[in-house]
Amino acid sequence: MAGLMLAAAAHGAPSVYPTGVTRYDPQKAWNGYVVFSGADRKTRLIDMNGNEVRRWDYPGFPTVLLDPALAGGARGRVLVQLAATEKPHPLASPGNGLDNQAIGELDWDGKVVWRWGDAAPDGAARQHHDLRRLPNGNTLVLVNKPHPVAGFDVPVVIDDAVYEITPNGEIAWRWLASEHLEEFGFTAEQLALVRATKNPDYLHVNNLSVLGPNRWFDAGDARFHPDNLMIDARNANFIAIIAKASGKVVWRLGPGLPPIDPKAGQHVPRPVDQFVGQHDAHLIPAGLPGAGNLLVFDNQGAA
Incomplete structure (x- = not known):
């Protein structure tokens, strides 16, 4: 038995890997803090040595740490995903946001100070990949909208949309990708292939910036x-x-x-x-x- 254990140890993969911060050179790094959402669906703020400064019990896709100038002067506000849908959409996957019910803003202590999604056009926020707070106090949200689009072979398209949401939860501005297909630069042949695709997530827009x-x-x-x-x-x-x-x-x-x-x-x-x-x-x-x-x-x- 001992021989078998030694053989396994000799040929097995390492069981210990570096964890935490493995290299930090203050002379070459931008010295600040890092906010991220982990696999445990929690958001953490860490310093450059990997010390946890704050934890919020919600994930972000991504988590956005708000500039105090965009949060009424309040520090430590974050935008996150607050809730998942009770019944996932049939086309939902970890990368498309179709299982997201609501997004919101948390204060430093984790209190929800703003929420949006329950009154969204599809009854759920369906936010994915990006969201931004604007100087006017509104929030830009990149969402997915599953719906039929004329000319596509697939019965339901996962369409990319952008909503500008007021603090009261109203949509002040909207944009829908399928309404601008002719503007994306596709040739006639490429556009025919786009409409014939078997993948409903035909564009997969993965970022939104101002x-x-x-x-x-x-x-x-x-x-x-x-x-x-x-x-x-x-x-x-x-x-x-x-x-x-x-x-x-x-x-x-x-x-x-x-x-x-x-x-x-x-x-x-x-x-x-x-x-x-x-x-x-x-x-x-x-x-x-x-x-x-x-x-x-x-x-x-x-x-």
Whole structure:
């Protein structure tokens, strides 16, 4: 028996792995705090050494730590998902928000000070991937709306929508992706493939950002108005700017990109010739290196 145990130990995988903060160089790191939602569906605020500063017993998708200027001066406010639907939608999955009943704002002590979702158009918030508090006190919410869309082969499309919600829970502005299919830059052949897809989550928009002040608008390009919104569609490989005033797509990168030049290698600058399954597209804010440039995470794959 002892021999068998020794053999297993010799050939088995390690049973101990590094946990917590494994490297922290204060001279190279931006020294602050990190807020994240864990697999246990709780939200934590930790310092750079991994010490838990605060815990909230709700998950975020993602959790948003509010600037006090956007929370009436209150510190430690977070936006999270408050409740799951009692009966999940048939198309619900961990990545599409269809099982989300309500979102809300918590104070530092975990008290719910604002909630939205029960009176949403579909009876549930169905928020996913992003939400933002605006300077006017309203909240931008990226949601999924399952419904039939004319021309699609699938009976129900998981449509991406953006709602601007007032503190009283009313929708002050709305945008629905399927109403702008002709503006996303698809060729006629590509658009036919989009409508024929067997995947109801045909775009899978995975981020929503507000442009904010930027050098392009300051130089006279109205497409980059600070109030305009940027989204990216993981499944369709494009990034787009939506004009807040009209809802129209006024700028985009993709879905059609120049062919990859094998001679270009990793040399920069060079034309953007590929991104796949991208996430978190946003303009670098004023005051930071590269301000006004587009920063995006390229997954280089479908996930």
